Amino acid sequence: MTRTILSSATKEITIGFDAPFCVIGERINPTGRKLLSAEMASGDYSRVKLDAIAQIEAGATMLDVNAGIPLADEPKILAESIQLIQSFTDIPLSIDSSIIEALEAGLSVYQGKALVNSVTGEEERLEVVLPLVKKYGAAVVAISNDETGISEDPNERFKVAKKIVERAADYGIGREDVIVDPLIMPVGAINLAGRSALDLISRLRNELQVNTTCGASNISFGLPNRHGMNAAFLSMAAGAGMTSAIMNPLHSEEMHAILGANVMNGADPECRRWIEKFREPAAAGSEGRERRMTRRRAKG
Amino acid sequence: MTRTILSSATKEITIGFDAPFCVIGERINPTGRKLLSAEMASGDYSRVKLDAIAQIEAGATMLDVNAGIPLADEPKILAESIQLIQSFTDIPLSIDSSIIEALEAGLSVYQGKALVNSVTGEEERLEVVLPLVKKYGAAVVAISNDETGISEDPNERFKVAKKIVERAADYGIGREDVIVDPLIMPVGAINLAGRSALDLISRLRNELQVNTTCGASNISFGLPNRHGMNAAFLSMAAGAGMTSAIMNPLHSEEMHAILGANVMNGADPECRRWIEKFREPAAAGSEGRERRMTRRRAKG
Numbered sequence: 001m002t003r004t005i006l007s008s009a010t011k012e013i014t015i016g017f018d019a020p021f022c023v024i025g026e027r028i029n030p031t032g033r034k035l036l037s038a039e040m041a042s043g044d045y046s047r048v049k050l051d052a053i054a055q056i057e058a059g060a061t062m063l064d065v066n067a068g069i070p071l072a073d074e075p076k077i078l079a080e081s082i083q084l085i086q087s088f089t090d091i092p093l094s095i096d097s098s099i100i101e102a103l104e105a106g107l108s109v110y111q112g113k114a115l116v117n118s119v120t121g122e123e124e125r126l127e128v129v130l131p132l133v134k135k136y137g138a139a140v141v142a143i144s145n146d147e148t149g150i151s152e153d154p155n156e157r158f159k160v161a162k163k164i165v166e167r168a169a170d171y172g173i174g175r176e177d178v179i180v181d182p183l184i185m186p187v188g189a190i191n192l193a194g195r196s197a198l199d200l201i202s203r204l205r206n207e208l209q210v211n212t213t214c215g216a217s218n219i220s221f222g223l224p225n226r227h228g229m230n231a232a233f234l235s236m237a238a239g240a241g242m243t244s245a246i247m248n249p250l251h252s253e254e255m256h257a258i259l260g261a262n263v264m265n266g267a268d269p270e271c272r273r274w275i276e277k278f279r280e281p282a283a284a285g286s287e288g289r290e291r292r293m294t295r296r297r298a299k300g
Numbered sequence: 301m302t303r304t305i306l307s308s309a310t311k312e313i314t315i316g317f318d319a320p321f322c323v324i325g326e327r328i329n330p331t332g333r334k335l336l337s338a339e340m341a342s343g344d345y346s347r348v349k350l351d352a353i354a355q356i357e358a359g360a361t362m363l364d365v366n367a368g369i370p371l372a373d374e375p376k377i378l379a380e381s382i383q384l385i386q387s388f389t390d391i392p393l394s395i396d397s398s399i400i401e402a403l404e405a406g407l408s409v410y411q412g413k414a415l416v417n418s419v420t421g422e423e424e425r426l427e428v429v430l431p432l433v434k435k436y437g438a439a440v441v442a443i444s445n446d447e448t449g450i451s452e453d454p455n456e457r458f459k460v461a462k463k464i465v466e467r468a469a470d471y472g473i474g475r476e477d478v479i480v481d482p483l484i485m486p487v488g489a490i491n492l493a494g495r496s497a498l499d500l501i502s503r504l505r506n507e508l509q510v511n512t513t514c515g516a517s518n519i520s521f522g523l524p525n526r527h528g529m530n531a532a533f534l535s536m537a538a539g540a541g542m543t544s545a546i547m548n549p550l551h552s553e554e555m556h557a558i559l560g561a562n563v564m565n566g567a568d569p570e571c572r573r574w575i576e577k578f579r580e581p582a583a584a585g586s587e588g589r590e591r592r593m594t595r596r597r598a599k600g
Contacts, residue, residue: 187563187564187571188571191566191569191570191571192566194563194564194565194566195564195565195566198539198564219564223571223574223575223578224574224575224578224579224580225556225574225577225578228556228559228560228578229560229563229574231531231535231557231560232535232556232557232559232560232561232563232564233560233564235531235532235535235536235539235557236535236536236538236539236561236564238536239498239535239536239539239540240539240540256525256528256532257531257532257535259528259532260528260529260531260532260533261532261536263487263494263529263532264487264494264495264498264519264532264533264536265494265495266491266492266494266495269491270491271487271488271491271523274523274524274525274529275523275524277525278523278524278525278528279524280524
């Protein structure tokens with residue numbers, strides 16, 4: 001039973017086969033967001049704060065923080081964003097950068113056990129990212145591509161994941177601290193991408209015994225009704241053994257699919273979260289209850 | 301690769317591991333429907349016809365036909381309903397009764413290869429239903445309970461399914477003509493019912509190599525937002541290997557989950573059905589296209 005423990009200064013969460021699906025909020029990312037980009041570059045983190053709060057309220061388990069802005073001082077902006085977020089919430093964070101100095105700047109200010117997003121199977125990445133993950137006692141997202149690119153063959157992607165897990169072990173990082181991203185391809189471009197992703201997720205869980213994650217919305221790229229397709233993918237992936245996803249928790253279709261998958265996986269005891277989310281307002285509202293009680297009292 | 305072929309006089313459909321999920325419309329069933337019950341008992345099949353048409357238009361692959369009305373002449377009503385439905389549509393039918401005379405009356409008028417719904421693992425049922433299935437060259441739904449009732453242990457349910465498949469073989473009915481219903485329990489009452497159903501579906505597919513079906517809406521009994529839970533269950537069940545369900549095709553949440561699962565399973569080539577269903581009206585409507593063409597012509 002593989003469990004990845006992540007934490008802030010005061011809160012611990014578990015990603016695992018027997019835990020509710022971990023929703024890693026993806027919104028704090030300036031890629032493709034001009035306004036957020038400009039604000040973060042100028043040291044204005046008001047929108048970062050709003051995005052963090054909105055995602056937490058929508059049910060995120062963790063937040064991914066990315067500060068990849070061309071020509072900006074990414075290490076400084078990433079560290080400041082993390083400090084700002086940790087000043088008002090205890091939700092654990094994923095530190096997201098392809099620049100090693102930015103990862104280190106983020107890790108050096110982070111309070112708790114962070115998730116480093118990410119390392120690939122490329123030698124030069126393994127050699128710099130894994131020592132950093134070990135130094136700061138973090139966990140890491142392992143993306144299953146290497147120097148040869150992204151293979152369309154799921155067996156090749158499995159091999160790359162296995163290699164990263166083994167290399168992590170060489171650095172003293174256990175498999176419970178390596179969360180594999182099997183790389184989800186758009187099913188609109190590669191018709192069998194869905195089935196092969198589900199099969200790969202099963203193998204990663206059963207054979208390699210690792211937690212898994214992915215950029216969930218990739219699956220629906222180029223298709224109409226993307227939220228509907230993301231929802232089908234997420235519940236099926238959770239059924240096949242995927243334990244987390246980097247996604248937008250503000251989209252209710254996807255979140256409902258995950259709440260449903262938690263129930264189906266036995267990860268929502270007595271369906272409490274499902275019932276809390278969906279019970280009829282008339283039965284749930286304290287106002288309604290009070291009115292009925294008042295009526296009864298009036299009759300008595 | 302197990303394939304169950306069912307047919308009407310002029311149309312054949314396939315239930316199988318590589319086929320789109322088979323939606324068996326459940327609406328033609330007087331249980332709990334007073335008006336339909338009274339009409340069918342009096343020989344008025346107008347609502348049966350409307351229900352058939354509505355389900356076909358909503359995307360049903362097959363229709364289940366049940367005429368279980370207390371004190372009524374079920375064999376006659378079932379046979380007449382089937383003849384009526386086969387007079388205006390070529391969709392294959394599932395003949396649904398617990399009364400052997402009704403099953404035989406339905407089979408004797410049915411044109412094509414029907415699905416008999418159902419036989420259990422009880423000796424006295426096996427001995428009367430299986431010869432009938434063989435006699436009429438039909439396929440059969442095998443419900444995984446026996447004299448001892450419905451076991452909560454998935455291993456017991458698997459054993460009962462295996463026994464029915466073996467008994468069917470003794471009668472010359474191949475495993476491709478036995479569709480196992482693993483019996484879906486409400487997840488609101490039995491917290492692990494979802495997970496154990498998914499695991500059982502996988503085993504039925506991989507070990508017993510049979511197609512599977514179920515009464516899908518059982519899963520959500522007693523819970524709020526039943527359609528949302530049914531949708532999560534259906535996509536996850538299809539991901540785990542379930543190939544059909546007896547369900548209400550008029551509910552769009554469930555149908556969208558199945559369309560998504562077909563894409564994810566590689567059973568919707570080039571995502572054609574998904575795109576056809578969900579593309580923007582502006583791009584899809586011939587009216588829109590014509591207007592644009594007219595404008596272009598006007599400019600030229």
